[in-house]
Amino acid sequence: xxxxxxxxxxxxxxxxxxxxxxxxxxxxxxxxxxxxxxxxxxxxxxxxxxxxxxxxxxxxxxxxxxxxxxxxxxxxxxxxxxxxxxxxxxxxxxxxxxxxxxxxxxxxxxxxxxxxxxxxxxxxxxxxxxxxxxxxxxxxxxxxxxxxxxxxxxxxxxxxxxxxxxxxxxxxxxxxxxxxxxxxxxxxxxxxxxxxxxxxxxxxxxxxxxxxxxxxxxxxxxxxxxxxxxxxxxxxxxxxxxxxxxxxxxxxxxxxxxxxxxxxxxxxxxxxxxxxxxxxxxxxxxxxxxxxxxxxxxxxxxxxxxxxxxxxxxxxxxxxxxxxxxxxxxxxxxxxxxxxxxxxxxxxxxxxxxxxxxxxxxxxxxxxxxxxxxxxxxxxxxxxxxxxxxxxxxxxxxxxxxxxxxxxxxxxxxxxxxxxxxxxxxxxxxxxxxxxxxxxxxxxxxxxxxxxxxxxxxxxxxxxxxxxxxxxxxxxxxxxxxxxxxxxxxxxxxxxxxxx
Amino acid sequence: xxxxxxxxxxxxxxxxxxxxxxxxxxxxxxxxxxxxxxxxxxxxxxxxxxxxxxxxxxxxxxxxxxxxxxxxxxxxxxxxxxxxxxxxxxxxxxxxxxxxxxxxxxxxxxxxxxxx
Numbered sequence: 001x002x003x004x005x006x007x008x009x010x011x012x013x014x015x016x017x018x019x020x021x022x023x024x025x026x027x028x029x030x031x032x033x034x035x036x037x038x039x040x041x042x043x044x045x046x047x048x049x050x051x052x053x054x055x056x057x058x059x060x061x062x063x064x065x066x067x068x069x070x071x072x073x074x075x076x077x078x079x080x081x082x083x084x085x086x087x088x089x090x091x092x093x094x095x096x097x098x099x100x101x102x103x104x105x106x107x108x109x110x111x112x113x114x115x116x117x118x119x120x121x122x123x124x125x126x127x128x129x130x131x132x133x134x135x136x137x138x139x140x141x142x143x144x145x146x147x148x149x150x151x152x153x154x155x156x157x158x159x160x161x162x163x164x165x166x167x168x169x170x171x172x173x174x175x176x177x178x179x180x181x182x183x184x185x186x187x188x189x190x191x192x193x194x195x196x197x198x199x200x201x202x203x204x205x206x207x208x209x210x211x212x213x214x215x216x217x218x219x220x221x222x223x224x225x226x227x228x229x230x231x232x233x234x235x236x237x238x239x240x241x242x243x244x245x246x247x248x249x250x251x252x253x254x255x256x257x258x259x260x261x262x263x264x265x266x267x268x269x270x271x272x273x274x275x276x277x278x279x280x281x282x283x284x285x286x287x288x289x290x291x292x293x294x295x296x297x298x299x300x301x302x303x304x305x306x307x308x309x310x311x312x313x314x315x316x317x318x319x320x321x322x323x324x325x326x327x328x329x330x331x332x333x334x335x336x337x338x339x340x341x342x343x344x345x346x347x348x349x350x351x352x353x354x355x356x357x358x359x360x361x362x363x364x365x366x367x368x369x370x371x372x373x374x375x376x377x378x379x380x381x382x383x384x385x386x387x388x389x390x391x392x393x394x395x396x397x398x399x400x401x402x403x404x405x406x407x408x409x410x411x412x413x414x415x416x417x418x419x420x421x422x423x424x425x426x427x428x429x430x431x432x433x434x435x436x437x438x439x440x441x442x443x444x445x446x447x448x449x450x451x452x453x454x455x456x457x458x459x460x461x462x463x464x465x466x467x468x469x470x471x472x473x474x475x476x477x478x479x480x481x482x483x484x485x486x487x488x489x490x491x492x493x494x495x496x497x498x499x500x
Numbered sequence: 501x502x503x504x505x506x507x508x509x510x511x512x513x514x515x516x517x518x519x520x521x522x523x524x525x526x527x528x529x530x531x532x533x534x535x536x537x538x539x540x541x542x543x544x545x546x547x548x549x550x551x552x553x554x555x556x557x558x559x560x561x562x563x564x565x566x567x568x569x570x571x572x573x574x575x576x577x578x579x580x581x582x583x584x585x586x587x588x589x590x591x592x593x594x595x596x597x598x599x600x601x602x603x604x605x606x607x608x609x610x611x612x613x614x615x616x
Contacts, residue, residue: 133578136579147593156601159597160613163528166589167522167590174539177579181542181572184572184575
């Protein structure tokens with residue numbers, strides 16, 4: 001049984017999804033989905049433990065030896081990302097029932113959980129697999145589920161957002177497919193490990209450069225790097241709140257994982273044919289500044305934090321661009337930390353939407369009196385987003401600045417700090433209106449009349465508990481940094497230390 | 501040169517046509533047609549890669565010894581299925597957009613959204 005953990009990690013949510021459809025009772029489906037998510041969380045915990053104890057796990061699917069068969073390969077980096085995805089996926093799912101009951105029609109709720117589990121299975125599959133074509137398949141499984149999830153949004157603009165995301169996402173995935181085809185035609189293998197060994201021999205050919213360019217652009221579309229981020233704000237704004245929390249915390253993280261995997265493991269860290277590192281640093285910085293500046297003016301808070309996500313992705317890309325082991329470590333730390341803070345923030349916004357019906361800025365005036373716990377969660381997660389000491393955000397920004405100093409890129413370090421100042425601005429503006437603003441006039445609060453007539457109450461416990469689990473994780477890992485630091489340091493050294 | 505690599509030239513041509521349609525067309529359905537052409541170009545690429553000159557279909561027989569490589573063909577079967585799923589989902593979305601907005605022209609949709 002223990003030998004089969006790598007495949008169970010993917011299979012459990014994948015098979016639980018159709019089972020949810022058969023149950024076809026919203027509450028029952030939810031309980032079952034939670035059950036499956038908790039199991040996959042336990043599996044990823046066990047995998048991380050196994051990898052830390054005994055090194056890389058290689059699992060041959062159906063007993064066919066790699067590189068002929070499909071190999072699932074769990075090294076420290078994959079185990080670490082698997083844990084992030086399944087942990088956030090589970091916590092968000094715990095909160096889903098309450099929020100979804102309000103935001104989605106009763107007869108479609110079971111389908112929601114089916115799609116949620118499929119999306120989770122796809123994301124976990126991307127991380128677990130060691131086969132590059134398998135990556136494409138899982139990427140499409142998760143993407144297709146995501147498009148449908150986004151379209152569940154109540155606003156009709158959710159449909160357009162989903163359509164736009166579908167077009168861009170498909171172009172990205174097709175680029176990846178083309179890159180995979182080029183690599184296959186050159187090396188005759190699809191196993192990433194095998195590819196990494198065969199590529200250096202052929203690395204001078206134009207085919208490799210083309211494949212590299214197609215794959216990097218394709219993945220960057222998926223992770224919403226600055227000029228390719230256009231799908232993200234609309235998607236996050238109009239998707240149901242739970243979906244936003246799940247996507248913001250996991251989908252972009254998995255895309256970053258994929259970028260790291262392709263860049264460092266497949267092509268190798270010393271693949272320097274194209275000046276990719278300065279490009280990454282440049283685009284990362286532009287991401288941080290443009291997205292943060294745009295975020296300041298947003299009237300919709302969900303959209304504000306969506307732009308802030310683009311900015312945070314910028315930081316992660318800078319870490320990759322610095323190209324040192326410490327820079328990569330900063331990226332991996334931020335991957336973990338950003339999942340925690342954005343998970344907490346968007347879940348708290350889900351609670352706000354649950355009570356007042358929208359996430360418009362005007363609705364936040366004086367909200368701290370009515371929903372003290374929710375707003376406190378937003379404050380703590382916001383502090384973490386800024387990078388205040390004793391929160392996780394500080395740890396990763398600290399490492400990022402440290403890494404840029406170590407590589408002699410002090411202007412980059414300076415710009416990172418200035419970029420963080422911008423995030424103080426937009427977080428503070430929100431906190432100010434919530435704590436010191438006058439309570440909103442009923443007329444501009446929301447469309448749901450029930451919320452206007454009765455005073456706004458604190459969010460129900462079923463939402464507050466998952467929110468505070470994430471918020472406390474923000475603080476806990478900001479103080480006791482051993483788990484993410486150790487895992488990310490070892491993983492970064494492993495990736496930099498001569499290929500896979 | 502051109503004739504030898506005819507398939508690959510066609511891949512590039514189709515890919516550019518597809519992308520151009522996606523970018524330039526205003527109608528959501530036409531955009532999807534462009535996307536489909538774009539994906540098809542990659543299918544053709546995979547199929548061309550697997551072809552071995554003079555090789556026959558990879559079916560075991562005692563008389564033939566030269567086979568085309570079946571793996572890219574199998575891979576692309578998967579990708580075709582993915583493409584169909586994407587297209588079905590996209591068309592379903594367009595149907596719902598039409599119901600919600602009453603139009604599938606991008607410019608009109610933008611206008612409707614800006615008004616409210």
